[in-house]
Structures are given as structure tokens and as C-alpha cells.
Amino acid sequence: GNRAAELRHTRDRALLLLGFWRGFRGDELTRLQVEYIEVSPGHGMSFFLPHTKGDRQNKGVTLKAPALKQFCPVAAYIAWKEAAELDSGPVFRSVNRWGGIGNQGLHMDSLIPLLRTIFKDAGVANSDDYSAHSLRRGFANWASGNGWDIKTLMEYVGWKSVQSAMRYVDAIDPFAQHKIEASLSASPTIAALKIENKDDLT
Template sequence: MTIERYLHASERANTRRSYQGAVRHFEVEWGGFLPATADSIASYLAHYADTLAINTLQQRLAALAQWHADQGFADPTKSPLVRKVLKGIRTLHPAQEKQARPLQLEQLRAVVNWLDAAAAGAEPAAKLRHLRDKALLLLGFWRGFRGDELTRLRVEHVQAVAGKGMTCFLPYSKGDRQARGKTFKAPALASLCPVDAYLDWVGAAGLRDGPVFRGVDRWGNVSPVGLHINSLVPLLRAVFSAAAVPFADEYSSHSLRRGFANWASSSGWDLKTLMEYVGWRDVHSAMRYVEAADPFKSLPAI
């Protein structure tokens, strides 16, 4: 029982749920059998080649590979047949990678101004939600947190001092493969301050420990459990829509991370500093978030 407990803790909850869903899709929805053969894996890929994105298919393969490794079977996903089928799918079904629209600083300011105005005349429950959303937005942007990092943040792991700054400790994160934990710092700012927003939210909600970001019901009761990762995108899009931000349905939690990366890059941060601040381990990960400068922008109109 103790071994199973530690094995369970070694996996990220999101990855575990995703892999379980992928294995269930292979067995239940497609009707495959486990352990699988290379032929059945190849047939599975071919069946969904024109309906599922290549990234989704690769995630399904990773889940099936993990299942076979856990059960002590040979991994059929590494066979030459499967590799060739996957290469053929990439060739015949090319798709441009979809990325979340980055949240620009002026848009962040507009949303925060709307939240402040809405909170000023709101009922207690709505005011609490506006304070929470403001803290989530500002901390997510200025710290470049992933969505799951925001939902896993705990009050006892945050130290915040008004006018000074704050530190956020995460016991594990995507880039922390050894699960040693990492402390992230966030600045106190003259405007759009994540420190003040955090202190206002936890103070109004009366939080002393547990998850930082939680649900608030219609009567103003704050949930004892944190927001679910799947609720984050609908929450952000609803706030952006209410604040009249164009293309609100194109934003996600990655929009905060991409928005900060673009702001930092345009403000003169070098790539090494940005990678260390956000926590990227390699250049390729960082470049997925930073938009390249337009080389023709400075040219005169023709």
C-alpha cells in the first residue's frame, strides 16, 4: 500500500487522468484489446487519422506505451509499422499547431479595470468572485504560471508582503522532473499588482490554508476545494467576454503565459532570463510562446 501511494504521487494528476482516458478510448470506444499488437495500434491510428489531431494521437500512443510498460509487456507503439503509419498521417493530414491568443498588457489592464468597477457595486458573492478573478489574472500573467500551477497553488505556500513582493512554492511542476519543488517570486508593482490582488482576495475570503483559488457559490460561500483545471478556461473566457475583450473565446490559461512572454521579450528581456523566470528547460519550449518580431514592421509604406 505504501509503495502504491508513492507511485501514485510520482505522476502528475493531469497526466494520470489524460492517460487513463486515452487507454479507455482505445479499449471502449474503439474496441481494442490490451495488451495490443503493433497491427492493432496501427489500425487504431489509421481509424482516427482524419478526425484527431496529430498531437492527440501522439498523446494516445504515450498512454498506451505507459500501460504496456506498467504491466510488463513489450511496447508495440515503438514498432517500425506504427512509426511509419504516424509519419504517413503527418504527411497526409498536416495541421498548423493551434496556440492560445496571447493576452496583451492593455487587454489585461482593461479586464482588471472592469473587474474593479464591477466589484465596487456588486453583492458580496459577486464581489468575492471578482476579487478572485483579478488575483488569478494578475498572478497568472506576471508569474507566467500554467493553468494547473494556478489551481494547485496553496495559501500556506505563499508569502506576500504589500509593497515588497511575494514568493510562491510549488511542490512539483511540469519542469520539475525530480519533484524537488520550486519557489517562484512575483513583484509588487505600482499598478496591476499581483501582490495586492492576492492579499485582497485571501483577506476577503478569509483564507488561512488550502487552495488559493476556489469556487464561490451564489450565497458567497467559499469552497474548501480548489478550482478544477477544466473550469479555468470557461472562467477566463467569461471574464474576458464580460469585459468586452475581442475574440474572448480564443483565450485560455496559456494566454496569460504567452502574454507575459511576449511582454517580457518586447521589453528587452533576453531569452535566458525569460527561461529562468518562467521555468522553461529548453529553447524550443520558450520559442513556442514568444512571437517573432515582424522584420517588415519598420519599413516605410510602399
């Protein structure tokens, strides 16, 4: 019966599942627009981003996410869109104590405190260590640990270089690191890559 709490829960679930399964950056999450999202229930969804970090020609980029049997980002997005009665504008917005939905999108500066609060309430250890890139890093490590090769991971997330991908894979997971290095075994640059990214991976 708590309208505000219900809305926040529905929003936060959508934010986490979209952010994780799509490997979004924090700024991309806050800039998602309802009118640039197409949903095919039971199949997947696509997002058009007019501006992204690697889009030097400003043509925009379209990304896709699948519908899943559990922890589904598509179902979570639909639930939030319907609960908040969103037809256009920013996807993720503030919810006040009375259950009112803000007109503006969440500010980037509010995303980190929000994520840390969500993780703390869920009992996640060291919740204050998480940042706006944690969902992206989490997906990269999940994917590499579940057999994704570096090329597939780069294409899905949108990285243009192996160096960018390597910065997101934790060296504390030797199995994930091994899988990426194995896929690069034919490349003469792997030794240099290890040295170049040593500081980023410690």
C-alpha cells in the same frame, strides 16, 4: 452590496494578475496553496510548488513575483485572501450565488471557461480563443516586447530550453521575434530552431 459578485471580482483579479505577472501555467494556478505562499507587502511574494512540469526530481520549486505600483499581483492576492478569509488550502476556489466559498480548489476544466468569461465581460475581442496557457503566453510576449532577453525570460518563467520559450512568442509580433533571435545570433542552432518550431509559431 452583492457579496458573491464582490468575491468573484476580487478572486478573478488576483487570478489574472498572478497568472500573468508570474507566467503561470493553468494547472499551476489551480494548485496554488495558501500555506506555500509568503508575502512581503510592498516588495513581492514567493510561491512554493511541490510539483511542476519540469521538476523531474520532485524537489519542488520556489518562484517569486514583484510588487508593482499598478496592476499589482501582491495587492490583488492579499485582497482576495482577506475577502475570502483564507488561512490554508487552495488559493482559488468557487464562489456560489450566496457568496459561499468552496473548500476545494478550482478544477482545471473550469479554468478555461472562467478565463473566457472574464475576458468577454471585459470586452476583450475573440475571448473564446483564450486557453489556460494564454496568461503565460501573454507574459512571454509582453516581456520579449519590452526588452527582456531570452536568458532572463527563461530564468523567470522556468523554461529549461530555448525551444520551450520560442513556442510561447508569437511570430505575428516581428519585433519580439527579432529581439529573441538577436540574443541567439551567436548560436549555430538558430536556423534549425526556426525550422523545428515553424508549426508551433504559425
